[in-house]
Amino acid sequence: MDTGFRIAVIGAGASGIMALIRLAEAGYEDVVCFEKADDLGGTWRDNRYPGVACDVPSHAYRYSFAPNPDWTHVWATGEELLAYFREVAERRDVVRRIRFGHEALSARFEDGRWRLETSQGPQGAFDVVVTATGVLHHPVVPEIEGLQDFRGRAFHTARWPEDETLEGKRVAVIGSGSTATQLVGAATGRTARLSLFQRTAQWILPLPNKEIPPERREEFRADPEALAAEYDKLNRRQVELFAAAIVNENPGAYAKLVEACEAHVATVADPELRARLTPDYQVGCKRLVMSSEFYEAIQRPNAELVVDPIRRILPGGIETEDGVVREFDVIVLATGFDTHRFFRPMRVEGPGGATLDEAWAEANRSYLTVATPGFPNWFMIGGPSSPIGNFSWLMTAETQFDYILALIGRVARGEARALAPRAEAMDRFEAAARERVQDTVWASGCRSWYIDRNGHVASWPWTFERFADVLRAPDWRDFEDVLAPVE
Template sequence: MVEVESGSQGRKLRFVIIGAGMAGVLAGIKCKERGEEFTIYEKGDKVGGTWRENHYPGLACDTPAHTYSYSFAHNPDWSSYFAPGPEIREYFQAMADRYGVSEHIVFNAEIAECRWQEGRWHIRTKDGRSDVADVIVAATGVLHHPKIADIPGLNSFAGPYFHSARWDHSVEIDGKKIGVIGTGSTGVQIVSALCKRAGKLVHFQRSPQWIMPSTNPPYSEAQRAAFRADPTLIDAERNAPEALARRARFTAAIIDKDSPELAEIEAIVAKNLQDSVADPALRAKLTPNYRAACKRMVFSGDYYRSVQESTVYIETGAIDHVEPSGIRMKDGTFHELDVIALATGFHADRFVRPMTVIGENGEDLSDFWSERPRAYFAVTVPHFPNFFLLNGPTGPVGNFSLTDIAERQWEYSDQLLNLVREGKAQAIAPSMEALLDYETRRKAAAMNTVFASGCSSWYLDSEGVPQVWPWSYPYFLDVMANPRFEDYQLIGAADDDGDDEKKSSAAG
């Protein structure tokens, strides 16, 4: 087994980081700490990732704000327990500025191609810029390619219509007749935000959601002052026993659909619906026919109250087509509308695509992912040396805090790269055997998760297998902290005589 020293300070590597969202800024901070050269290429015009892309009314995070922050950079000034979207974007901008990352970001620079040639990555942007790096960190996120619903006649609509991630704030909302299509967290937040502003609001519901009750208490100025004076209070907030217990319960519930923890969650959401909606007909409309958490759990303290406003109508029928003045249902019902908001989600299987990524021997990542996106423990890909994904395919998206996931995945990647820094290899990539073994175990476990209990969701691949991390949080921590170096191949490794070997096992 090759021994790897923690915090190795050998060869300095050059990084290209793709994306200036939460994970990309994190990667930049970590490169800065090491004194390694890096550039972040960002397709947008500012920092923030999904918090830049999304700015619809009611946008907020469903992970507690202090938990969604970097572990090493607390923010004492969150306004509430669940932070609104603009505050989150401002936090990541502030972190990029504080840690000297902003000066390394190239904005409005979408990557067209990454190609592995002669032991390094050669990068080309869509506007013709080029770069060369030892390492690529793909921090492109999961939910950033909007999925526009394929509704006949949509383009004929005479009023404004837009995806939730392309919200047009120039459009007048107050007093208007608004249609919201989609019932995930985004749709729920939009309806809750607009129910009292709209003259009429129709929520088009293909399938209802189970709603986990939640409250969002504001932090008082006295609380924020206390956080500023004593950061250990923030650690206590992040690690409060009740918060840790909720996370443990939720994790146990989703990875085992027969668990008592899932039964407990189902009882909570069923009671929330029963207690919150008085009208039995409306309650029936809002009752899902699948198990709680089969779709991504929605947290809301006001959705059920919002849909009982006199201005709101829940439409459970199937849309037939859009007409210039509204939406016609298959049963003939017509909803006259001024504005249509499409809360129809994202293409969750894109990840780094549509950029072209060419690895060893001309391997195209799109071809490698033709069946489904695959990455060893969600981070690395065979035949793509020194290529690391943060929040990549089959990671714990929807399980744990994304900032925590990205930090752990960085630590995992950093340990692997120590082999390169120490001159034990020019590059590193997992073996195909390791990936296949991981995928076999992961798919078997995934079919026992609640995501496979009988609903349609963006978690499922084309074969109905959940593209998720199907194991516990402690196992995730252990895997990220202790890479299996024997599952990796060293590329350009040197033998005892100093001659280059094409490839060897990291366990050699």
């Protein structure tokens, strides 16, 4: 491959590592990855709170090209996942391509190439940029009066202090999603008191995290075909049953999800507590939470569920709207992430000076989740409307990158200088997605991180099979070379 052809990858999380490996396999040599942190791993590097784990089965949450027979549990912990990504990156020799401590600040399309600047200064020109920044890296910190005046420790779960154990402390957890649920399940037994401040109840599927027996792991090591069969089985279950149920393509599977969630919350003994823990929206409208420990933990004598809104934070604790003041040593913000910022606050300026912020002023928009009109050779893993349901993100990322490789190849071979989707092609896709999403459970009336600031559901509204089929190969009629001479 011509070494004069330069590719920039932004982000060294799970998607970025995969992109580096696949680009190397395809023969692209001049590839640089810019990572804002001092280590790789993305979500699994940043989140190290007690109880952090994946909500996708271990043997389904791995690269298709890097099977791992040694997962110790059905649902891998964050620590185990981070170790996996580090090992794969080192074994495939892509760490040398990563420039750590380089936060991407701006990209400007000039003379047919992207000129990048990071926190370490200008980085030169690149023919193609691939963003692999994910959606779970901008923590949401709520604006609560007095938060800065709290005398104890207050931090977001994605900024967990290395020396914080919560042992014997009075702990407030603000939030009630997956992170809060995992944290409460893992930490209640070690705290003096734990109060969970819940704004919205969550539907929770029981998730018994059993150990994978050593003999089963040995079987996988000895028989790669058995390991591959396990991967295929779990992915098929996730895609054909769970993912299809949420987009109204498998009513039978959806009915079973509802039954399982309702039966699980019914295990809460106190009827008043059970009522406060029971959501008033449809199962799956928000991302389903997985836990077998939460309901047991929140019923312990030292645990408390608080549903009164927070009025303010005092130097020694939290005051709720009913006037009750509770004293705490630690406040943990399990308040999630801004999933619609993507690679912002990076400034992206296309030909003629138009910015991506301007193009996305009303909503984040894409063509088939991977590209945007007016921004040539700018390709996204996990772009707007990507599938972000309860199944493997790595499957989504690999599917998108196969498609992106085809786009890169067209530019690298000189068949196009500046490749971008046509505006009408994106409009067609966006209109179809908006219409289809009305038939999904996401549009049934709840607030969730699937919904953007303008009330639009920003997730793939069809089955994953359709996603894989549509992204199997580009339809070149939907693309244009924006620098091609006008005939």
